[in-house]
Amino acid sequence: MNALILIAEDDVEIAAILDVYMTREGFRTVRAADGKAAIDLHQALKPDLMLLDVGMPRLDGWAVLAEVRRRGDTPVIMATALDKDIDKLQGLRAGADDYIVKPFNPVEVVARVKAILRRAGMASTIRTLRVNPLTIDLESYQAKIETDASTMIIPLTLTEFRLLAHMARAPTRVFTRGELVDACLPGGDALDRTVDSHASNLRKKLEQAGARGMMSGVRGVGYRLAGES
Incomplete structure (x- = not known):
């Protein structure tokens, strides 16, 4: 851990x-x-x-x-x-x-x-994040949906990958739009609606890959990748 x-x-x-x-x-x-x-x-x-x-x-x-x-x-x-x-x-x-x-x-x-x-021998060595059925490779910048029958690579832009990887580190947490701007759109003058646009595209791509309902918006707050466990 x-x-x-x-x-x-x-x-x-x-x-x-x-x-x-x-x-x-x-x-x-x-x-x-x-x-x-x-x-x-x-x-x-x-x-x-x-x-x-x-x-x-x-x-x-x-x-x-x-x-x-x-x-x-x-x-x-x-x-x-x-x-x-x-x-x-x-x-x-x-x-x-x-x-x-x-x-x-x-x-x-x-x-x-x-x-x-x-x-102290405790530095982070995480290279792969998993939120079933999603696997994210942080070194190759690749995300895929894996099932018993198939593996589908999700075609993501760099910003979409950053959003997905950031949220996957705490999948049940609700991230505010401001947090997502700071973490995934550094150095820009991004607005909340910019995050909404990227999140919408990311959600569509997840659904197309077979992960329906995986990413959800929380009204007035932001986004959560996975439902409450």
Whole structure:
């Protein structure tokens, strides 16, 4: 099972961006909006790594880090707007594994997460995603529907493939249009209706390949790949 990343961040926008980038790389994620929730989720879920903001309500990042270190050796990357050397040293001396300063590039955060998990022997190695009867090969950018009788390759555009692969990592989750824009249409000025157009084409292609009803819209929210299990 892929590594679970606990994103402890009270800024909703930053947390959402980190969530999208981590999920796109195949990690599982869970969010905490305050220090107390971060500690509770850490105890309940035993994440493989924590992205921890210093300035959070209820309990700040230093207090959370101290409690996490009291419990064990979960890798922790601290995130803060403070950039003084003394603040960095405080974080590292308190037991943080790495330190990033806001504003940060989420691609760099992903790289640091992978590096730390690689050292711990837990880096993501997922190359194929399966949501029966769908199989997605992330290296060949190929998606196919497999049944006992046949195998049909789905002719997807790059954007359609990105949408499908992103949703397949959490098939029963409802993804908002904004999340799908950030994850699958990077660098553009895409609108919600752009996502709707790509999603509509993707759904038609899935149906034509024999996966009827696999992708569904959730009114006022976004899209889900598979039904609730």
